[in-house]
Amino acid sequence: MSITDKVVAVVTKIPVGFATVLKTLFRKPVTVQYPEQTKPMSARFRGRHHLKRYDDGLEKCIGCALCAAACPADAIYVEAAENTNEERYSPGERYAKTYEINMLRCIFCGYCEDACPTNAIVLEPIEFPTGYTRDGMIYVKDMLLEPPPAGAPATPQQTPAGKYDRAILPFPPITD
């Protein structure tokens, strides 16, 4: 490329660039004014954890912390405690006394669902996975736990001895 060509190129091409940028000035801004405006979430998006209950109101979560172990973002924190028949939260011996998910860390991979041996944690649709404080983005057990089904008592329940001595119920027989 000769000097002349270079000069010509500079002189001709640079204005094109400037014009291009200037043209943008008249384009509609692409900014979405969150939170006044929102973009609709995908209908299949599952980003909000729920802790499920059995039909009798007992919590499915047994506090095994496998979700915490599976979580690649280390977003889940579980502390377990022991059930008694007088004060029963879940079938079996163990329940989650503390269950916290840091939604700021969650990457919505769903490994916690996969890891859960009792299908207690389920990701469900969510409108705004947001909050104004860091503390507020740590979802504690009360926020995650679903209310008991209609007619069923909340936890802790008083239960008869021997009825709930197994944490993990046998898998239903595979029928084809």
Place this chain on the structure above:
Amino acid sequence: MADLVNLTIDGRAVAVPKGTVIVDAAKKLGIDIPVFCYHPKLKPVGMCRMCLVEVGTPRVDPATKQVVKDDAGNVVIAWMPKLQTACTTTVSEGMSVRTNTPQVADAREDILEFLLTSHPLDCPVCDKGGECPLQNLTMGYGPGMSRFDYEAKQRNDKHVPLGDLIFLDRERCIQCGRCVRFQDDVAGDPVLQFHERGRHMEIVTFSDPPFDSYFSGNTTDICPVGALTTADFRFKARPWELASSQSVCLHCPVGCNITLNTRLETRTGGYEIKRVMPRQNEQVNEIWMCDKGRFVHHFTRAADRLKIPLVRDASGQLVETSWEEALTRVAGKLGAGAAVAGVIGDRIPNEDAFLFAQLFRDTLGRADRRQAGVFVSPRVPAAYADIARDYGIGATADFKTLGKGDVILIVNGDLEESAPVWFLRLRQAIVERGATLIVAHFDSAKLDRYASRIARYEIGQAAQWAEAQIRSQITEHRAQDAAPNTQYAIRDTQDAPLLDLEQLKGARNLLIVFGDEKLNEAGARSLARSLANLLILAGHAGKPNSGLLPLYLHANTQGVCDMVGAAAELPEQVDVAWLIGVGNPDDTPKARFTIVQDLFLTDLAARADVVLPALSFAERDGTFTSGDRRVQRFYRALPPLGQAKPDWWIIQEVARRLGAGWRYSGAESIFADLTATVPGYAGLSYPLLSQTVEQWPPMGRADLYYGGTVYDNTGGLGARYPAGVEKTGFTPQVEWLPAPEPSIDALSRPSRRLYQDGELIRRSGVLTGHIIRSDTIPVIP
């Protein structure tokens, strides 16, 4: 190592000592043979059948008795038709073992499938989940799927308390009997047994109280499944969440190597100790520890720990203050006092004790008009720590080699109550390896049952007994001295005199374990000297496995005494007293101004003028010197609590305000100066103490099934410094001290019990039910 046997395992040759079982031989080669019932520390039984391997021996021609060789000149191996258990088959010359054949793999798969037919699928809620041998071996060798009908699974009780410390899950038990054998063979408390038979076989305890053993926690470590869990750790955390930190137990003179498992908690808002696990040190505790060490850890995060310095204000109340103010006040008072005294407890690490002693000796003691002294609490062991240091067991002593031909003499102490893991180790030396035990004590103790001779004397008269017994054995003394004091009745259960000097002289080694129960300072000193003389006269002074083994109260009695030096008379009255970790008010002089440095607002602290919050052993680095003079490092496991500071920091800050130019940045830098100053510690250093060597059997590795969930030792095995008598130019010579009259206060002191009431044990949740209040221990047994 004389008898080595050569064999090949999977084609690789190895030479192992005669009598080794195949599993261990394979381990030497790094070949893992899966096991459940086998444990290298227990006798093999071959119950679980997991370790089946192909075994062959060289074919011998019956006619010529020669080993048959094939055309290529290789030895022809006669393979046994059936698989053999590698854990019970001892090696023989020329043996050949195959662990990687399809037949072996099938057998392992079959056994695992059998085990899993009765094992529940509750790994998610099982405390062993994550460090479970059954889990690991199933993943490694098991069938992909069980053909057993899930519905037909046996249902058993899942929550059976075996005592209040250990819980049994009957479903998870795979009947390997490790716990039963541990209690039988190692602990000597056969309080766990099988009950019923066949598929109904289960573990029971029927002792009163249930599972009555100081070593129950160990069964949970070696349990290859989650059948046995401790009440303390049950459901508290998952193993993979735990951070581990290497430490040393501080409750008795043994100095067990432990691992502190910590985890972040919402309750305390920070890290807290979730469990205490043993850490392998074949020289000290092997892989065992007692329940006190295991469960007395809650004090580290007790709600009533001191977090902020306190000073007494004008109105006489203790009020919170800043370090600056507290330290300035302490320094001001110390600098002004004409007579000052420091008393330091025997759970304080060496570094802190060293600085404390230096402060009183140099910084405060320099001014000529001033009286400054530093003392150890409790006073009694301090009276004979120098004898224990000079005549203790040798630097290379090893409990493992004690056995036939050795004599163990236990005087005036209950080994199991005072030093439980020494009890285990000496018990093994006696029961398994045939050492001779002689017991002299005013009370019966568990070890008595293994004794070949037992002497009883009147309570509090150990020193008299020792003087009489030992002096009477020695003719030259008998000639010189007056007749031994026979005023005190000696209730010897044997006709013959208990101690036969000729017999002791003929022994291979003489290990003298002694305690200071019911003795005052003078009595304890006299006893120690008598025993040291016995050692010398029997000709065992300076032998590695011979010597005195004192039953101190806590982990660092020897260390603190080494730092503080010769025991002096405690003054009655001083101007300023500074008490660090002192539990006993008797050990404190009266003072116009008292400074107490402790973890809790003890009775002593509540009366003090300044209370300084110290850090517990779990929150800092340091070293302890165990009763057998092994200096061991422990490492920080927890972040500091509140504004509490390590003892050495507090001492240094005060010293600097008094003009000392100390600029220690941590325990290690203090230790460097310590080794230069304190006799015996020369040559030691943190790097040296943190050295580890390959220990046999290798435990705490990834192969949890081999040794249990014990931790590998990466923090250092520590080092024992040589006893005085081992040093060149040392003349073994101890002056007799006449045994004093038993003193009333010593007699009224309670006998030692492991779970004796104390500041620390009081704050440990699960053991509180076991605490023996001092006033309930009978004074006269």
Place this chain on the structure above:
Amino acid sequence: MSPDFLLFLIIALVAVAAALGMLFSRSALYAALFLITNFGAVAVLYLLLNAPFLAVVQVSVYAGAIMVLFLFVIMLLGAERLGREPEAAAMRWQRPLAIVLAVVLIVQAVYVFATRASAVPAVAQAIDAGPLNIGKTLINSYLLPFEVIAIVLLAAMIGAVVLTRDK
């Protein structure tokens, strides 16, 4: 005392102080900064002498360009900290020579002040120090020195290029 003289005194003091600071500063960078201050003060002195062009050029060329280069070099070489001990062996003759020169300079100054004090006007006269006049003066009266300096600078420039060129 006129305000101009007061100003002169202050500025002169600053200039001398800055010069001394430069001399005694241990840090090359600080020395450079003192020098810049000195240049600034001198520029003000020019202004007082009604020579704004010279003042501006002083600032622009010396402070704005040359000293920036100095700083650049100092920073690039990391030579801002001078050694605590002078390398006595290397330049043993340096100190005596400096003293000798200083003495010569002082003697010279005293001589000039003593002999030609009257020749220096007490107050600057309104001379034309504009660019036109300076240019004319340089090219007419001082042509030779001007050209000599030009050649010297050219030689220095060529020398620098040659020295830094890769072989």
Place this chain on the structure above:
Amino acid sequence: MNPILEALVKSVGILVVALAGFAYMTWVERKFISRLQARIGPNRAGPFGLLQPVADGIKLIFKESITPANADVLVYFLAPVVAVIPALVLFAVIPFGSDPAFQLASNINVGALYVMAVLGVGIYGMILAGWSSNNKYALLGGLRASAQVISYELGLGLAVLSVIMMASSASLNDIVAYQQPGNILGWLIFRQPVAAVIFAITALAELARAPFDLVEAEQELTAGFMTEYGGMKFALFYMSEYVKMIGMSALFVTFFLGGWSGPFVNEAPVLSLVYFAIKVLACLLVMVWVRATLPRFRYDKLMGFGWKVLLPVGLVNVVVTALLIVAGVPGYK
């Protein structure tokens, strides 16, 4: 009016305008560049985000003042001051309007040279900041700044020289006056287009603005010489940059766009201020536009461009201008 008092009032006036201009220049830049990028820009603090500069200022004021370890504390604290003073002093000679009242130091005959001098000194802030922070990024930023400014000052000088030659005066008032033949073609931009272009380019380089913002190239140097600065000290650097932007624009207007000139200036002198302001604003917007359009130069290219293109072209331009003047070509006399 007392001349001293008058100077004081004018100074304060200029200071206020410059600082307000700085503050709102940040707003203008953010707003304009965001529009150029199809964004909205700040719109939360106040209507159209107009209070954003205030919010930023409050934030910066309340930031903790941090001194890096081993920094040269004196120089570290002085550097921002050294940076901001030349930027403000620049305005002393610029005629903002037709009336002498609209100028602080009216009719200094070496005005253009004064400008050159002040610009030359302005670089010390950056250099000293870079050196005193004891930070490798800062030091590199400072080094780059010194090298870059020296290189481009020559081009700038040559461009200004052309203008001075044309006007036969270094006084800014004369230069403005020279450009007033009654029509817009009197603007030097039409008679000295090459000088105008060189001035524009070198001005950007002097300001260390895109595409010549290597001094603070965040991808390479974090924030260059400002890496260790925060809070108000950082704000001072920021201020110096934007005030210099305004100053440079004012100079460009003065040199090439006829200064405050415009219709009906004589009738209503205030209009001259308005014209001047509009022209300056236009220049500022062009700077932002440039920033939005052009990528950053590579350092060696930057130096090469300065020495190998701008300097020769500038020299040629001076020679040609001189020849034209000597030849008496119409429009050049």
Place this chain on the structure above:
Amino acid sequence: MLKEKRAPDIEKTLAKYPSRRSAVMPLLYIAQEEYGYCDDSAIREVAEILGLDPTEVKSIVGFYTMFYEEPTGQYVIDVCDDLPCALRGADEFVSHCERKLGVKAGQTTPDGKFTLRTVMCIAACDRAPVAQVNTEYRYALTPESFDQMIDELRERDGK
């Protein structure tokens, strides 16, 4: 207490073995004779006599079928229903016994008189169906002879 009550028997038993522990089974038989079954206190007494931990004795009791951990009836009727006996009608015979006593195998009659148990081979297959009443053999039983036996036993104690 066992120790005092059965001192001669215990002495005699202990004398038979070089190890006290060997006497655990004979002593348990003695305890069972005394108490009817091996209850907790019996186990603890035996343990104390032998110097064992109670757990060890409990373990022995659990392992062997002839030590009863639960109270039994006055007569423990062990009917063999293993293969050789079953080939000769033992299963039907057991059903008959259950009907006659009104309890299932393994249970004790409400009056506490009889405990019916089925056991594995008791080495009398040639004379099946066979039962042991408190370890006393009753060979070649028929439903009729069983009824008669029960009635006799009932009667014997009725007096």
Place this chain on the structure above:
Amino acid sequence: MDKHVLLRDLDAPNIRELAVYEANDGYAAWRRALTDMKPEEVVAVVKDSGLRGRGGAGFPAGLKWSFIPRDIFPKYVVVNGDESEAGTFKDHQLLDNNPHQVIEGTALCAYAVQANTAYIYLRGEFLEPSRTLQKAIDEAYAAGLLGRNILGTGYNLDIHIHLGAGAYICGEETALLSSLEGQLGQPRLRPPFPAVQGLYAKPTVINNVETLANVPPIVLNGAQWYRQFGTEKSPGTKIFCVSGRVNKPGNYELPLGQHTIRELIEMAGGTINNRPVKGVLPAGSSAPILPASALDTKLDYESMQAAGSLLGSASFVILDDTVDIVWAARKMVRFFKHESCGKCTPCREGTHWAMNLYDKIISGKGSLHDVDMLAEVANSMAGKCFCLLGEFATSPILSTLKHFRPEYEKWVSESGALAGA
């Protein structure tokens, strides 16, 4: 055979009394041995006679005695009277009716190995026989045949009875020793073998009641006399227990290898209602079942092994065609499940699993898959168990599946119809 060697009560009904026994050459061998023979000679005679252990394994008794180290004292003789194999009742009869011969055999054995203490371990159910035996022992003591300084020879011997308490596994010799020591009746590791470290870790001979009952005639009459019975490799006579579907179940003493199973059944009066024989269990539950085709097998150790089974304790349970094999197999597996000591995994879990499968099949819920699974479970157990009990437990499963698989298939195919039958 004209006279019984063992079941002499058939010839002399009151032989359980010392006088009657002595009248029939009782204790003659004992007297001769004590006075005329060295212990080694006794061992040699027994060795020469080729007497094989009658407990089931068939190990030569003399050889076993010769393993006992001479120089270690004390030594023990333990007599295994824990007769628990289903279908075995020979010792019961011996103890009930001919106890002195057992005592004399025990005494001879003790003398042969120079033991001074012998324990006769009887199963707990043998309370009645133990009383008979104790009475006989007391008689012998009274007659100076036992105790201190027997017959003035200076030899001391004490014989004690030890009662078990209901555990089949205690028939296994090491389990028996454990039980005798007061431990759980669980088998021990071998080596060390009992001959080296047996009872109380001292050299110990363990022999079956019937084996020792053979000793007095051998010592009295010599090895050659004994060898006239039976075959070369299996000399002597043996008590055959016949039970099950025959008309005259009972003990039949026959020389080994002289007769066939068919003849034995005929001696026992043939099958009930003369139904055809379906199968024969030659050693209770422990040995594989023999189908009717093997009825002509000779009754000795080698022939039985060749036929695919074992002679074992020679307890023949005869099954005729009315017997359901699956039902019978379940009974046998139930026995092993009940008697498994629980020490080793395959036996503990395998018997439990197999029993589950049998229950499933019998309850009509089974499938062919479960039948195959039975074989797989049994194969998984085979060769991996700690002691023979687990191995034995597989034989009813595998042998019935081998010979009678169609019956299993019938169960699972007609499961619905047969459920509850």
